[in-house]
Amino acid sequence: MDIEKTKEYFRQMLRRKDFMALKEEMSKLAVQDVAEILNQMDEKESLLAFRLLPKDKAAEVFSYLSDKIRTAFSQMIEEDELKSLVEDLFFDDKIDFLEEMPANVVKKILQRTPESERRLINQFLQYPEHSAGSIMTIEFVDLKTDMTVEQALCHIRYTAPKKETIYTCYVIDQQRHLLGAISLKDLVLADPSSKIEDLMDKNIITVRTDDDQEYVASLFKKYDLLSMPVVDRENRLVGIITIDDVVDVLEEENTEDIQKMGGISPSEESYLSQSPITMAKNRLLWLIALMVSATFTGRIIQKYEDLLQTMVILAAFIPMLMDTGGNAGSQSSTMVIRGLALGEIRTRDAFKVVAKEFMVSIIAGISLAGLNFIRLIAIEKVSTSIALVVSITLIAVVVMAKVVGGLLPLLAKIVKIDPAIMASPLITTIVDAMALVAYFNIAKLFLKI
Template sequence: MDERRLLELFEQKKYIEIKRELSEMNEVDVAELLDPLDAHMTLLIFRMLPKDLAVEVFAHFSMEQQLGIINSVTDKELEYIMDELFFDDMIDLIEEMPANIVKKVLKSTKEDERKLINQFLRYPADSAGSIMTIEYVDLRKGITVKEALTHIKETGLNKETVYTCYVTDRKRTLEGFVSLRTLVTSDENLLIDDIMENEVIRVNTHDDQESVANVFRKYGFLALPVVDNENRLTGIITVDDIMDIMEQEATEDFQRMAAMAPSEEAYLDTGVFTLAKHRLPWLLILMVSATFTGRIMGKFENVLASVVVLSTFIPMLMDTGGNSGSQSSTLIIRGLATGEITTHDWWKVLWKELRISFIVGVALAAINWVRLILLEKTDILIAVTVSITIVVTVMASKIVGGVLPLVAKKLKMDPAIMAGPLITTIVDALALMVYFGIATVLLGL
């Protein structure tokens, strides 16, 4: 069903047909189909959905749609939604909603759930504890495979995943894990202790969500156990949740690399003044820092006055340096984000960028030399000055672009801030100093 078909059926009041066709669709597709509709129509169609599907669709609604539903449904309807929502989805909902809506939501939850919600909300923002869910299958040591399968059948419908089951002792200490495949293919009289895997990759409740995403990326897990400082199993993080985190972290990196303050709001849903506020501080910093470039040119004003032609090469040299630095910084920032590069690799990065920059610099200088001498008939000393400056600038730019993100990471800063705009500003000043320094020596100015 598409939007046009839905509107036609709605206008013809063929509600049974709407319900039948929507019930056959995936909940994500239903949420997208209802997204452009007005609040009144969305609510009417939402109430037509089977209860189980309605809850799943609600979890995929945007915050504005969820807010409209919560404000419109009865307390009984809201209570059913809250009861059926997966716990991590409920936590995400509460974290995003205004205080008055949170109060209404909490009123519709059970007392034991309210205590758990309050506990989750106390975890640091962007930590493993804040994104985990408590809906996992745990098995006690000492039980048989038959008892484990019975337990999964009784509780599995309410869990986010049953493919990986975690084994704990009486104190809830994480001892190991066993896959559903292993359970269903093992003798039912075997003990869990005999078939479980003892080596468990785990994360702590206070680990940063970005480091958790790196663990998922490295091992390719569908779920990851979360433990507290006493190694007690507290919850799990599933791959669908971590995919959202990866997207969020990537978006933040792109925004920082473009010299903007990170924002989780969608572009079209964000106000003009809010977007301006996110962009203005970095632009101001970069504008002020660019005054150093002007001061350098002012300092060598006599050089420019003596050989006016030198000024014609400044834009090319600055652009080449900025582009060279941006190439290196982009690769290193990405390597740090994926875990391919660590701060301990600084010497490897420095040595590699030094060799790359020499090859690139010499190639660009050679091409530029041919252009200046054969095509533009430039004075040989000026051609030498420009060509040497290109080599030195490219080498310096690539080294700066490669090393600065590592320095930022070492200082517990986001390496993404050492991206294009900032690198370009630094390299522009560097290129001018090198250019005028070489010109002063070679041209005797």
């Protein structure tokens, strides 16, 4: 489906006030597609189209709308209509919505919420950001050990409409301690008279409410889970995390890592929704830090100013050596950062990483130096001594860059800093300084200056 064409088609129907046709067209689309179209429309047009949706579909679409559109809706529609919308959201979507809304909107919604649910919402809102507790839902199916399969299936049929997922059911005791889990498939295939206690799986993967969401995502990947129970310190079941929430976590974490690797302070807002001032503020701190750190390379060049005046041609190869070093270091840091994120590399593997990057750098450095030597002699027509200096420096720079690029993310992990910070901008700055020092010292040694 072409979203842009469909959006324009929707707008034409709104202008013609052909509301019945628009309602029919929206009913044919998946809720995610409707939300994507509404996100790209003018706020007033979007709200008008949204109000044509049936109540059950409206709540689903609302959960997929952008924070910007949802905030606009919450300020334009009546309190009763907003309350009705929020009530129909699954609990975890409701929490996500309230976390992003202005305080006055949250206050209005909580004032009209039953006290029991209000206590639960407040509890969820107090969980640490990016923790398992902050992304879990309380809408799951729980069973008792003394239930028969037949009783369990009846219980599921009765409660399923209000639950986010029913594919895995969790077995608890009277104090809500988690005892085991059983899949809907196993229940359907089992003897109706069998006891849940005899069928449940007691070896289940759990997380605590204060566990980091990135750790939760790694467990989902490792064990191929669709949902995971969240327990408190006394092993009481307080909620579950579903795979759709983990996909959101992975997207959020990957976006954050990419921003940090690019030297940008992380932001949860989309690119187009951020103001130029906000974007500049997120980038300026890093640019200042990198600019200041880059002055070290200037100091190094000043230190060897006499050498450059004696052999001016050396200056022509500085950009190539620095760029090659930065690129080589970025390759290594990117691979190690990704390996750390996927759990393929541990901090104890530091020596293995250094050894591997050293071997790679030797192969890459000699290959680049060989090609460069031939180019300088055959094309640039420089002297053999200059070509030799530049080529040997190239090997040294690639070796240093790849070892440093592989090692810095591991050091960051050890001191509990996000390894993504040790990416291209920072690696390039460090390697530039090292490349210049190596270049000038090798030149002095070989050229006898």
